[in-house]
Amino acid sequence: MLNAVIVVDDEAPIREAVEQWLTLSGFEVRLFSRAEECLAQVPEHFPGVILSDVRMPGMDGLQLLAELQRRDRDLPVILLTGHGDVPMAVDAMRDGAYDFLEKPFTPETLLGSLRRALEKRALVLENRALHERADNRSRLDATLLGMSPAMQTLRRQVLDLSQLPVNVLIRGETGSGKEMVARCLHDFGPRADKPFVAVNCAAIPEQLFEAELFGHESGAFTGAQGKRIGKLEYAHGGTVFLDEIESMPLAQQVKLLRVIQERRIERLGSNQSIDIDVRIIAATKPDLLDEARAGRFREDLAYRLNIAELRLPPLRERREDIPMLFSHFSRTAAERLGRDAPVLSGEQLSHLLSHDWPGNVRELANAAERQVLGLDGPAAQENPMGQSLVAQQEAFEAHCIRSALRRHRGDIKAVMHELQLPRRTLNEKMQRHGLVREDFLAGDSPTG
Template identity: 40%
Template sequence: MSIQNVLIIDDEPDIRELLEITLGRMRLHTRSAGTVREAKRLLGNEPFDLCLTDMRLPDGDGIELVEHIQAYYPELPVAVITAYGSMDSAVQALKSGAFDFVSKPVDLNILRDLVGSALKLGKPGDGEGNDAASTRHQPPREEHLLGDAPAMRQLKATILKLARSQAPVYILGESGSGKERVAREIHRQGPRVDRPFVPVNCGAIPAELMESEFFGHLKGSFTGAVADKQGLFQAAQGGTLFLDEVAELPLHMQVKLLRAIQERAIKPIGAAHEIALDVRILSASHKDLSREVQAGRFRQDLFYRLNVIELRVPPLRERREDLPHLASHILSRLAQRWQEPPRRLSPDAMQGLMTYDYPGNVRELENILERAATLCDSDIIRVEDLQLPSAVTPPAPLAGEPLKPLEQQLEQQERQVLLTALEQAGGHGATAARLLGLTARQLSYRLKKLGLPP
């Protein structure tokens, strides 16, 4: 196995020497430069597996080098070294394409973890330089996201790029569109694949338990703490923490999450010392976080930390050409689970699927097909077996009939929509909430407000 080559760029000789000694002990070969000009010369003459650069240099800055490497050596991971507390600079570097960052004074354990993760990405060249074209002959990755519509091809290409970074990613998409699956794919294709992927639904944790769930606690730290408890951040150490429905976090928890992200450390309840974190944060919501910020329900500073890169997952109606493949895959998976031959869709059933709008996206498609496969009388699913819901439209008032007050009309329409969703979900509240793009807590509140049974 050839020795891997790391380029160190810093104008302080003491820092360069510290980094060279640390990486040398990791059996890595290092070259160093003190200026942007010298770094560009070395990059043009030698192949490298990783670049570490300070943000402030005599003839430029680290952002300039990150952008240069992105333009000419896109497969080369580059990490920046920032001054303590300079999160804005770190975020700017991540937006420009940096793999990750480390703050001064450099924590050598964090540095070693960063270097190890970056080098797991692998070097694309064959000894003739960092040419991205050399990756063309590598075997294709296993397919985990189905679909070949233009929107899905773009999504997969973006995921491949994001997997090579440690930047926080905010995944925006409608309920049921596959946000967690996208998050898992970013994790699976990245250097943390052999470490935990920990998903958490922020809307499902009671507010009074959130701090303990996220950060853990020590035995005896509060009434009922009968044993030490590991938090979600600790469970994800070295891997990825996926915060689903992050918009549901209460404001007091948003403050604590922001500090954990900025300091890269947590303190369990009752602990005397902080625990250093090596966790990549991915988050998602079906809500528009920027609107939540404007409404005062979400902290702007936390939004900027989570939304370093925004990734939109297309709804199913924007990739209808994928429906035949998705439907076939879902029916085959059901047949395997039930250990029987797969059902097939009749032409009229397929046409019905192609013309429906799927407010619940892929999750709703799965529910529709599972119900149809269960209830149909043969191995052919017909359009009537799908029981596709029709749009709910309020009855128009008769000519001359006085209009009801607006609030009363809206409540009547909301009641009808909720009842229709519960009917489609077979009375299952959590499923109805997903169809409507609500949390279970929000659905329960609306049902109670309108006097409907939960």
């Protein structure tokens, strides 16, 4: 239950009396003597109610109401009026004020109005959160493509973790999309309007690593001309993505651990500590604990980074997503290059599904672009890992059923007719491949 109230009144005795009543009743109260001060400090999506006097020097209560309405039409504003201001207050309610109280008012009258207003505010904010989550889910579906069970699970995890202030470790093979997932964790969370700073730990020479991460003062070392802001300081309020974290020098791992624990840094050549607020997202191919046992990584840092772990499935473990992804990459490349997107034959699709894709999504995207350019067919080589015929058939079957469900927007009878399958057989195959009819209904079909 929300319980935040902002009180705006230029008369100190009224402010103090209202504060005492509300505090004793369990409300969190902030006081302002001027409307301008309130406007400067009221947060966006304020989870509470504004209680304001009408007649005040400078900006009055009606002007405050108008400005608050411009920012958020659903923010409840209760006006405090003198006897002669009642007609004006009634007009203000038509303009969006939630209620008005005529002075003098009793604590019971005030508390009743506030509680009703807070109940309404709670419903509004809950409804907004539901709409925002639905919008985020749709945007995420269009970013992290794939309808395999593994990708559906990954999107749910990303959506949940994006809202939490915890460090995340992303595990995945080369080309599996680790930076894209890190970017989604940032873009769909509360830090989205702050910097996202990506650092490839394997690409920075060891002797420059500390200056790159922490910055330096002028003259801190030979060649250090002028002050330089490091990546961690630059990302204040946002997210730092440390790719290939296993490549970070051990000496710098100690300093990163201290940053995570103390939330402050020191530039090279400076004795001054600087407070920073950053979320750390790290990515690695090997298991960091295995690296720690081999003496190549600090175990305590591994645990600090791995508050939550996301595992990105390699493309060979979600073959049913390959046709959708190839089609998406082909369309994107065709638009960029001013060419027509190719139409795959059954034999070409079979090549796509049988190839092992050691370079994962990145390799698939390159293959799609080469196909658009007419340089070669997709995945022309045979599967180097000897993918079994049964596995290839399963992937192709899942693709055919998914495509039919998408075309017919979840109409099971239409899918049965197209694929010439009895209802029971179709149900069994859908269950085996993790396909759910509701995911394909009209107006809610998967993006791909």
